[in-house]
Amino acid sequence: MRLFTGRILGHPVADSMSSLRFMTVYKRLFDVYGPQHWWPGDTPFEIMVGAILTQNTAWSNVEKAIANLQAKDRLEPGAIAGTRRDHLANWLRPSGYFNVKAERLQAFCRWYLDAGGYAGLERLDTGELREALLGVRGVGPETADDILLYAFNRPVFVIDAYTRRLFTRLGRFTGDEPYEAMRHAFQQALGPDVQLLNEYHALVVRHAREVCRVRPACERCVLANSCPAAV
Numbered sequence: 001m002r003l004f005t006g007r008i009l010g011h012p013v014a015d016s017m018s019s020l021r022f023m024t025v026y027k028r029l030f031d032v033y034g035p036q037h038w039w040p041g042d043t044p045f046e047i048m049v050g051a052i053l054t055q056n057t058a059w060s061n062v063e064k065a066i067a068n069l070q071a072k073d074r075l076e077p078g079a080i081a082g083t084r085r086d087h088l089a090n091w092l093r094p095s096g097y098f099n100v101k102a103e104r105l106q107a108f109c110r111w112y113l114d115a116g117g118y119a120g121l122e123r124l125d126t127g128e129l130r131e132a133l134l135g136v137r138g139v140g141p142e143t144a145d146d147i148l149l150y151a152f153n154r155p156v157f158v159i160d161a162y163t164r165r166l167f168t169r170l171g172r173f174t175g176d177e178p179y180e181a182m183r184h185a186f187q188q189a190l191g192p193d194v195q196l197l198n199e200y201h202a203l204v205v206r207h208a209r210e211v212c213r214v215r216p217a218c219e220r221c222v223l224a225n226s227c228p229a230a231v
Contacts, residue, residue, distance in 0.1 A: 021172065022189040026196075028222045029203040038202035039150035044118055046075060051146035052105055052138065053095040064094035077117070081109040104138030111136050126154045141179045149201070155192035158201045159183050162208035169212065169229035 041047035046066065053062045068091035069075040074083055089102035115121050121129060126148065133144040141159075148154040159182045168175035173182060190196055211217050216231070224230040 022186065024226075025170070025223060026200050026203065029207055030199070032222050033203055033206050036199060036202035036206060038198070038205070039146070041150075044151040045077060045112075047151040048108070048112075048147050049075065049080075049105065051143050051150070052108060053092065053101055054146075055097075055101070055138075055143065057096045061094045061096060065092045065098075068092070068094070077109040077112050081106055081113065100138075107137045108139065122152065126156065129154070130156070141183075145183070149194070149198055153194050153198075155187070155194050155197055157183055157186035157190065157197050159186070160205070162205050162212075163201070165214075166204055166208050166212045169216070169227055170223065171228045 039047050039050065040063075041050055049069070050059075050062050050066060053065050066075065069080070072091060074080055074088075074091070080088065083106075085102055085106065088106065089098045092098040092101050092105070095101055112121070115132070121132070124132065129152065130144055130148055133139050133147060134141065139147075145156045145158045148156045149158055159179050163186075164173070164175060164182070167173050167182075173185075177185075186200075187197075190200065207221075207223075211221050212223075216229075218224050218227070218230045221227065221230065
Protein backbone atom coordinates (compact mmCIF):
# COMPACT_ATOMS: atom_id res chain seq x y z
CA MET A 1 0.00 0.00 0.00
CA ARG A 2 1.43 3.38 -0.98
CA LEU A 3 1.61 5.79 1.93
CA PHE A 4 0.58 9.41 1.86
CA THR A 5 1.28 12.08 4.43
CA GLY A 6 0.06 15.63 4.26
CA ARG A 7 -2.65 18.15 4.97
CA ILE A 8 -5.73 19.02 2.95
CA LEU A 9 -7.65 22.20 3.71
CA GLY A 10 -5.59 22.60 6.85
CA HIS A 11 -6.54 19.20 8.28
CA PRO A 12 -4.05 16.41 9.09
CA VAL A 13 -4.34 13.29 6.96
CA ALA A 14 -3.49 9.83 8.25
CA ASP A 15 -0.90 7.73 6.44
CA SER A 16 -3.06 5.47 4.28
CA MET A 17 -4.73 5.39 0.91
CA SER A 18 -8.13 4.93 2.58
CA SER A 19 -7.60 8.26 4.34
CA LEU A 20 -6.64 9.87 1.04
CA ARG A 21 -9.88 8.67 -0.54
CA PHE A 22 -11.95 9.97 2.37
CA MET A 23 -10.18 13.32 2.22
CA THR A 24 -10.52 13.58 -1.55
CA VAL A 25 -14.28 13.27 -1.15
CA TYR A 26 -14.19 15.93 1.55
CA LYS A 27 -12.14 18.33 -0.56
CA ARG A 28 -14.42 18.02 -3.57
CA LEU A 29 -17.58 18.53 -1.51
CA PHE A 30 -16.07 21.45 0.39
CA ASP A 31 -14.99 23.11 -2.86
CA VAL A 32 -18.57 22.92 -4.14
CA TYR A 33 -20.61 23.71 -1.02
CA GLY A 34 -18.26 25.54 1.34
CA PRO A 35 -18.76 25.63 5.13
CA GLN A 36 -22.15 24.33 6.26
CA HIS A 37 -22.42 25.78 9.78
CA TRP A 38 -24.33 22.70 10.91
CA TRP A 39 -26.13 21.80 13.26
CA PRO A 40 -28.72 24.63 13.45
CA GLY A 41 -29.63 25.54 17.00
CA ASP A 42 -29.16 28.43 19.40
CA THR A 43 -28.15 26.24 22.36
CA PRO A 44 -26.67 22.77 22.89
CA PHE A 45 -29.99 21.66 24.36
CA GLU A 46 -31.87 22.76 21.24
CA ILE A 47 -29.42 20.68 19.19
CA MET A 48 -30.16 17.65 21.38
CA VAL A 49 -33.91 18.13 20.94
CA GLY A 50 -33.42 18.35 17.19
CA ALA A 51 -31.34 15.16 17.18
CA ILE A 52 -34.18 13.28 18.87
CA LEU A 53 -36.97 14.74 16.75
CA THR A 54 -35.18 14.21 13.42
CA GLN A 55 -35.56 10.43 13.70
CA ASN A 56 -37.57 9.20 10.70
CA THR A 57 -38.47 12.62 9.36
CA ALA A 58 -37.15 15.51 7.27
CA TRP A 59 -35.39 18.38 8.99
CA SER A 60 -38.01 20.86 7.77
CA ASN A 61 -40.57 19.02 9.90
CA VAL A 62 -38.27 19.18 12.93
CA GLU A 63 -37.97 22.95 12.50
CA LYS A 64 -41.76 23.28 12.70
CA ALA A 65 -41.92 21.22 15.89
CA ILE A 66 -39.10 23.20 17.51
CA ALA A 67 -40.84 26.44 16.49
CA ASN A 68 -43.95 25.19 18.30
CA LEU A 69 -41.91 24.57 21.47
CA GLN A 70 -40.37 28.02 21.21
CA ALA A 71 -43.78 29.66 20.71
CA LYS A 72 -45.03 27.96 23.89
CA ASP A 73 -41.84 28.89 25.77
CA ARG A 74 -41.14 25.20 26.37
CA LEU A 75 -37.71 24.71 24.79
CA GLU A 76 -36.04 23.93 28.12
CA PRO A 77 -35.55 20.53 29.76
CA GLY A 78 -37.58 21.30 32.89
CA ALA A 79 -40.44 22.75 30.89
CA ILE A 80 -40.57 19.78 28.52
CA ALA A 81 -40.34 17.25 31.35
CA GLY A 82 -43.20 18.95 33.20
CA THR A 83 -45.55 19.42 30.25
CA ARG A 84 -48.64 17.28 29.86
CA ARG A 85 -47.82 14.48 27.44
CA ASP A 86 -50.79 15.14 25.16
CA HIS A 87 -49.93 18.84 24.90
CA LEU A 88 -46.31 18.05 24.08
CA ALA A 89 -47.33 15.47 21.50
CA ASN A 90 -49.54 18.01 19.78
CA TRP A 91 -46.68 20.52 19.54
CA LEU A 92 -44.42 17.79 18.14
CA ARG A 93 -47.00 16.65 15.60
CA PRO A 94 -45.13 18.10 12.55
CA SER A 95 -42.15 15.82 13.27
CA GLY A 96 -44.21 12.63 12.90
CA TYR A 97 -44.57 9.75 15.38
CA PHE A 98 -45.44 12.54 17.78
CA ASN A 99 -46.75 10.40 20.63
CA VAL A 100 -43.62 8.26 20.66
CA LYS A 101 -41.37 11.30 20.34
CA ALA A 102 -43.15 13.10 23.17
CA GLU A 103 -42.53 10.13 25.45
CA ARG A 104 -38.89 9.83 24.38
CA LEU A 105 -38.20 13.53 24.63
CA GLN A 106 -39.58 13.71 28.14
CA ALA A 107 -37.55 10.65 29.15
CA PHE A 108 -34.45 12.30 27.72
CA CYS A 109 -35.14 15.56 29.57
CA ARG A 110 -35.62 13.79 32.90
CA TRP A 111 -32.36 11.91 32.37
CA TYR A 112 -30.62 15.12 31.34
CA LEU A 113 -31.73 16.95 34.48
CA ASP A 114 -30.88 14.00 36.75
CA ALA A 115 -27.38 13.92 35.23
CA GLY A 116 -26.77 17.56 36.14
CA GLY A 117 -27.62 19.09 32.79
CA TYR A 118 -24.98 20.14 30.31
CA ALA A 119 -22.38 20.93 32.97
CA GLY A 120 -22.76 17.53 34.58
CA LEU A 121 -22.59 15.60 31.32
CA GLU A 122 -19.72 17.65 29.95
CA ARG A 123 -17.47 16.31 32.71
CA LEU A 124 -17.73 12.77 31.31
CA ASP A 125 -15.17 11.56 28.80
CA THR A 126 -16.46 10.75 25.34
CA GLY A 127 -16.79 7.01 25.90
CA GLU A 128 -18.65 7.44 29.17
CA LEU A 129 -20.95 10.08 27.72
CA ARG A 130 -21.73 7.94 24.69
CA GLU A 131 -22.54 4.95 26.89
CA ALA A 132 -24.79 7.12 29.08
CA LEU A 133 -26.65 8.48 26.05
CA LEU A 134 -27.18 5.00 24.66
CA GLY A 135 -28.79 4.06 27.96
CA VAL A 136 -31.59 6.57 27.42
CA ARG A 137 -34.76 5.11 25.94
CA GLY A 138 -35.07 6.00 22.26
CA VAL A 139 -31.46 7.12 21.82
CA GLY A 140 -29.62 4.89 19.37
CA PRO A 141 -26.07 5.17 18.02
CA GLU A 142 -26.87 7.76 15.34
CA THR A 143 -28.77 10.05 17.72
CA ALA A 144 -26.09 9.65 20.41
CA ASP A 145 -23.35 10.58 17.94
CA ASP A 146 -25.34 13.56 16.65
CA ILE A 147 -25.51 14.82 20.22
CA LEU A 148 -21.86 14.06 20.94
CA LEU A 149 -20.54 15.75 17.81
CA TYR A 150 -22.81 18.75 17.50
CA ALA A 151 -23.89 19.53 21.08
CA PHE A 152 -20.77 18.46 23.01
CA ASN A 153 -18.11 18.93 20.30
CA ARG A 154 -16.71 15.43 20.76
CA PRO A 155 -14.61 13.69 18.08
CA VAL A 156 -17.10 11.17 16.70
CA PHE A 157 -18.49 10.67 13.20
CA VAL A 158 -22.19 10.19 12.52
CA ILE A 159 -23.29 7.34 10.27
CA ASP A 160 -26.73 8.04 8.86
CA ALA A 161 -28.68 6.99 5.79
CA TYR A 162 -26.99 9.73 3.75
CA THR A 163 -23.49 8.59 4.70
CA ARG A 164 -24.29 4.95 4.02
CA ARG A 165 -25.88 5.71 0.63
CA LEU A 166 -23.09 7.95 -0.63
CA PHE A 167 -20.15 5.81 0.41
CA THR A 168 -21.80 2.58 -0.70
CA ARG A 169 -22.23 4.09 -4.16
CA LEU A 170 -18.63 5.25 -4.10
CA GLY A 171 -17.58 1.65 -3.44
CA ARG A 172 -16.03 2.33 -0.04
CA PHE A 173 -18.56 0.10 1.75
CA THR A 174 -20.90 -2.69 0.73
CA GLY A 175 -23.83 -1.13 2.61
CA ASP A 176 -24.22 -4.06 4.99
CA GLU A 177 -21.55 -3.04 7.49
CA PRO A 178 -22.61 -2.54 11.11
CA TYR A 179 -22.90 1.03 12.33
CA GLU A 180 -19.84 0.76 14.56
CA ALA A 181 -17.64 -0.64 11.81
CA MET A 182 -18.42 2.30 9.55
CA ARG A 183 -18.03 4.83 12.35
CA HIS A 184 -14.61 3.51 13.30
CA ALA A 185 -13.50 3.49 9.66
CA PHE A 186 -14.27 7.19 9.34
CA GLN A 187 -12.76 8.11 12.68
CA GLN A 188 -9.59 6.15 12.00
CA ALA A 189 -9.19 7.84 8.63
CA LEU A 190 -10.09 11.37 9.69
CA GLY A 191 -8.61 11.56 13.18
CA PRO A 192 -9.90 13.50 16.21
CA ASP A 193 -10.39 16.90 14.55
CA VAL A 194 -13.90 17.87 15.69
CA GLN A 195 -14.22 20.67 13.14
CA LEU A 196 -13.34 18.30 10.31
CA LEU A 197 -15.74 15.59 11.54
CA ASN A 198 -18.52 18.18 11.88
CA GLU A 199 -17.94 19.73 8.48
CA TYR A 200 -17.49 16.40 6.72
CA HIS A 201 -20.76 14.96 7.96
CA ALA A 202 -22.63 18.16 7.19
CA LEU A 203 -21.26 18.14 3.63
CA VAL A 204 -22.30 14.52 3.16
CA VAL A 205 -25.83 15.37 4.28
CA ARG A 206 -25.98 18.35 1.92
CA HIS A 207 -24.72 16.37 -1.07
CA ALA A 208 -26.95 13.38 -0.43
CA ARG A 209 -30.03 15.56 -0.09
CA GLU A 210 -29.40 17.60 -3.22
CA VAL A 211 -27.50 15.31 -5.60
CA CYS A 212 -26.88 11.76 -4.36
CA ARG A 213 -30.56 11.23 -3.68
CA VAL A 214 -32.45 7.94 -3.78
CA ARG A 215 -32.77 8.78 -7.49
CA PRO A 216 -29.32 10.34 -7.98
CA ALA A 217 -28.57 13.33 -10.19
CA CYS A 218 -25.23 11.95 -11.34
CA GLU A 219 -24.91 14.55 -14.08
CA ARG A 220 -24.50 17.20 -11.36
CA CYS A 221 -22.24 15.18 -9.08
CA VAL A 222 -18.70 16.37 -8.41
CA LEU A 223 -17.79 12.79 -7.46
CA ALA A 224 -19.22 11.11 -10.56
CA ASN A 225 -15.89 10.57 -12.32
CA SER A 226 -14.73 8.30 -9.48
CA CYS A 227 -18.08 6.73 -8.56
CA PRO A 228 -18.71 3.14 -9.74
CA ALA A 229 -22.47 3.69 -9.44
CA ALA A 230 -22.60 6.83 -11.59
CA VAL A 231 -24.99 6.67 -14.53
